[in-house]
Amino acid sequence: MTIIEAKGISQSFNSGQKTIKVLNNIDISIKRGEMIAIMGVSGSGKSTLLHILGLLNRPDSGSLSFLGNSIDFSNENLLAKIRNKHIGFVFQFYSLIGELTIEENIGLPSMISGLKPEKDRIGIIMNLVGLSLDKMSRFPSTLSGGELQRVALARALINNPDIVIADEPTANLDKASSIDIVNNMKNINSQANQTFIIATHNKDVATRCHRTLYLSGGKLGEKT
Numbered sequence: 194m195t196i197i198e199a200k201g202i203s204q205s206f207n208s209g210q211k212t213i214k215v216l217n218n219i220d221i222s223i224k225r226g227e228m229i230a231i232m233g234v235s236g237s238g239k240s241t242l243l244h245i246l247g248l249l250n251r252p253d254s255g256s257l258s259f260l261g262n263s264i265d266f267s268n269e270n271l272l273a274k275i276r277n278k279h280i281g282f283v284f285q286f287y288s289l290i291g292e293l294t295i296e297e298n299i300g301l302p303s304m305i306s307g308l309k310p311e312k313d314r315i316g317i318i319m320n321l322v323g324l325s326l327d328k329m330s331r332f333p334s335t336l337s338g339g340e341l342q343r344v345a346l347a348r349a350l351i352n353n354p355d356i357v358i359a360d361e362p363t364a365n366l367d368k369a370s371s372i373d374i375v376n377n378m379k380n381i382n383s384q385a386n387q388t389f390i391i392a393t394h395n396k397d398v399a400t401r402c403h404r405t406l407y408l409s410g411g412k413l414g415e416k417t
């Protein structure tokens with residue numbers, strides 16, 4: 194079953210005098226349960242593409258269907274509901290809230306959907322991503338970059354989303370921890386049949402995905 198089908202996606206940005214076409218008429222089709230790596234040099238448009246696939250940004254042109262429904266990018270209320278219910282995000286710079294504890298940060302997406310996050314569920318998710326439970330009542334400023342990355346992944350998983358979109362989820366981890374966290378994702382992916390779309394520079398991550406797509410010159414190509 195196709196979970197995301199994007200057709201003819203284009204996105205340009207103005208940079209000084211000139212316009213750069215970061216995404217040039219891209220098609221992508223993603224099946225439920227797939228784990229996909231998106232690679233490409235810095236500035237090739239990986240984050241831009243993830244923000245569109247995650248319904249955070251509207252492309253200049255192109256269409257997107259999500260779980261079989263055509264997406265109306267002008268309906269921000271509906272987009273927010275779909276994101277909260279169906280999509281978990283791990284952002285490149287974590288985007289955790291400094292004034293909230295780790296437990297509160299992880300529980301935030303369920304708070305937003307009107308549920309009280311259960312401590313048990315938060316504990317289970319923390320175990321899943323390799324975070325020790327004694328971190329629960331700490332604040333983000335007291336954790337390492339790698340631990341914050343795990344918190345961000347835990348927060349992405351709390352609402353049991355259909356899709357997890359992760360932007361450089363191992364950027365601040367050493368080799369062993371990177372492999373550890375991608376193996377965590379792989380287990381979650383196969384157990385819960387959740388779809389993972391991961392932008393990464395890390396070959397250890399990409400080789401553990403089902404397929405790798407390369408962004409270059411505004412085009413997306415499959416590895417051959």
Ligand SMILES: Nc1ncnc2c1ncn2[C@@H]1O[C@H](COP(=O)(O)OP(=O)(O)OP(=O)(O)O)[C@@H](O)[C@H]1O
Pocket residue numbers: 206207213215233234235236237238239240241242285
């Ligand atoms: N909101 C914006 N306004 C103007 N230019 C932008 C904007 N967002 C991205 N760009 C430009 O689009 C290009 C692609 O950026 P993007 O962040 O998608 O790259 P990336 O592949 O994720 O890079 P990295 O590997 O460094 O994270 C860059 O040249 C960037 O400067």
Ligand SMILES: [Mg+2]
Pocket residue numbers: 239240241285360
């Ligand atoms: Mg990026």
